[in-house]
Amino acid sequence: MASLVIRTGRADLDFSGIRAEFGLPTEFPAAALAEAEQALSRAPGSREDATGLPFVTIDPPGAKDLDQAVLLERRPNGFRVHYAIADLGLFVVPDGALDAEVRRRGQTLYLPDGNVPLHPTVLSEGAASLLPGQTRPAVLWTFDCDRTGEPTDVRVRRAMVRSTAQLDYETVQRSFDAKNPHPSIEALADFGRLRRERAAERGAVELQLPEQEIVPNGDGDWKLVVRPRVDVDSWNAEISLLTGMSAAKIMLEAEVGVLRTLPDADDGAVDALKRSAHALGVPWPEGTTPARLLASLDPSRPESLALFVDATRLLRGAGYTAFDGEIPPVTTHAGVAAPYTHVTAPLRRLVDRFATEVCLAVTAGQEVPDWLRRALPLLPGLMGGSDTLASKVERACLDQVEAWVLADRVGQDFEAVVLRAENSGADVFVADPPVMGRCTGEDLPEGERIKVRLTEADPDRRKVAFTRVAD
Incomplete structure (x- = not known):
């Protein structure tokens, strides 16, 4: 893992400027907080008791907003997958003060010095989070799958669950490498590989680009790293994708819901x-x-x-499509190569709660509530706006840290890979420190390693620039 520690020594090297620039909220309105507190005592109602199932969660180290818990079982004819999702429908009153604020936020925004949560932390990191050792309300998906990993039966209902352990990706990967995984996910590797093969058959597109992250160094400094991609990431993602595809199928059959859509590339x-x-x-x-x-x-x-x-270029034009009574012209997500919707991260993303409620109503043979039907056409705009904001904030934070990292290294040379050449320049990736920046110069061949010189690293403008050095 490439990294460079920022020895700041200065209290002003924080992300408050980015928070102010994008107008990020610092607290919840009093009425929304009051509703969240009141929800803590709300009875979960009649639901299935699934607390005997030994669920586990897999998240980044230290995460507290735990949306999903998983359990895989081998069966004579395939697999059974239980996937428990935090049940925000219990805690958020439709059209109330908290609902209004959550709609305004759209999703949790993650900054290196703390997130801007979608829900108050008493819910997102407390009563609604699937924390280990705690009995929690959940929406429980159960998939019976054949030997190829294809689902033959799908059930979704409200339940009470209890996670037995909080695991992280790298630890889980090491356990598989050592052939000693947690019993609750022992079948994850085999099932994940099958689902990956099914994805390739469908034509699903995955871009394995470097994933930059900003993480604390443990002594008040920051560290810029490239997060290693491990097999467990993709195996675990396949369960979320399976859930989203199953939810989309339920909605399309009922002709009501909201999809995550992306037109096929021409x-x-x-x-x-x-x-x-x-x-x-x-x-x-x-x-x-x-x-x-x-x-x-x-x-x-x-x-x-x-x-x-x-x-x-194959994945441009993603959005959200709401429908009620008529199937929309585009129902698939080209990256997934199937109809798909978001239902697995309701603590962190607005649309998941609404999509989940549609699935629960339809599968229970009930009418989709009027408040939910009224909300559906609003979701594409709300999510589109929050997605744009989240992307801008993430990029601004990375640009800021890259400029801090390189501020005293102007004039130094680095090895880089040319990613995309256009408009008299190119985007380049420097592996150490892991920085993506703009490079000028003659003859910038895509996919080749070149030597570049840092010509600018301006923390105030959050700008980093390179020029090619002749061999």
Whole structure:
């Protein structure tokens, strides 16, 4: 893992400027907080007792807003997967003060010095979070799947659950590498690989780009790192994707709900990607789909990084589509290669609570409530706005830390990979420290390693720039 510690020694090197620039809220309105406190004593009502199932959670170390808990069981004819999701429907009164504030926020925003939560922490990190050793209300999905990983039966209902352990990705990966995983997820590797194969068959697209993270160093400083991608990430993600695809199917059959949609890439985008692969020296066998090709690449190779960046052209135009009584013209998500919706992160994302309530009503044979039908057409705009804000805040934080990291290294040379060349310059990735920046100069070939010189690192403007150094 590449990293560089920022030895600040200065109290002003924080993210308050970004919070102010984007007008991020610092607290919840009093009425919303009062509703959250009142919800703590709300009875969970009649629901299935699933506290005997040994669920576990898998999240980043130290996480407190735990949306999902999982349990996998092997069966003679395949697998049974239990997936418990935090039940925010119990705690948020429709059209109340808390609901209004949550709609305004849209999603939790994560900054290095603390998040801006979607819900008050008494809920998101307390009564609604699937913390270990605590009995919690949940929406429980159960999938019976055959030997290929395809679901043959799907059930969703309200339940009480109890997580037995809070695990993190790297620890879980090490346990699988040592062939000693937690019993509750012993089948995760086999099931995850099957689901990955089904995804490739569908034509799902995954871009294995470097994931920059800003993390505390433990003594008041910050550290910029590239988070290593481990198999457990993708295996665990496949369970969330399975849930989202199953929820979308329920909604489409009932002709009411909200989907996460992305139109299929046109032939021009695929042809352009093939030209990029040829220019980068990446073989593209006849008949191979973009999904299969991208899945086969080694993400550590520079030409792979460049092709992943070029492949983002296949995933442009994502949004949310609400419908009620008529199936919309676009129902699929091209990246997933299937109809899909968000239902697995209601603590952190607004739309999940509403989509979940649709699924619960439909599968119980009940009418979708009027308050929910009124909310559906508003969700695409609310989520689109919050997605845009979250992206801007994340990029601003990374730009800020990159500028801090490199502020005293102007004039130094670095090894870089050219990701995308256009407009008399190129985007480049420097591995150590892990920085993405703009580079100027002649002859910037995509997918090749070059030497660059840092020409600017301005913390006030949050700008980093390089120029190519002649070999």
